[in-house]
Amino acid sequence: MKKIVKKIKRYFFNRKLQSALKEVEKMEKHPERYKGYHNLEELMKDLEK
Numbered sequence: 001m002k003k004i005v006k007k008i009k010r011y012f013f014n015r016k017l018q019s020a021l022k023e024v025e026k027m028e029k030h031p032e033r034y035k036g037y038h039n040l041e042e043l044m045k046d047l048e049k
């Protein structure tokens with residue numbers, strides 16, 4: 001049973017990692033679509049909205 005659980009967890013995390021890497025590639029190709037911050041104060045102001 002432990003082997004099956006480990007395989008399921010590994011599969012889930014691999015899929016999640018693949019998804020995250022695809023998202024990063026998309027962000028790198030189109031940085032104009034995403035807001036960036038130059039300092040923490042700007043980020044905090046946006047989070048308060």
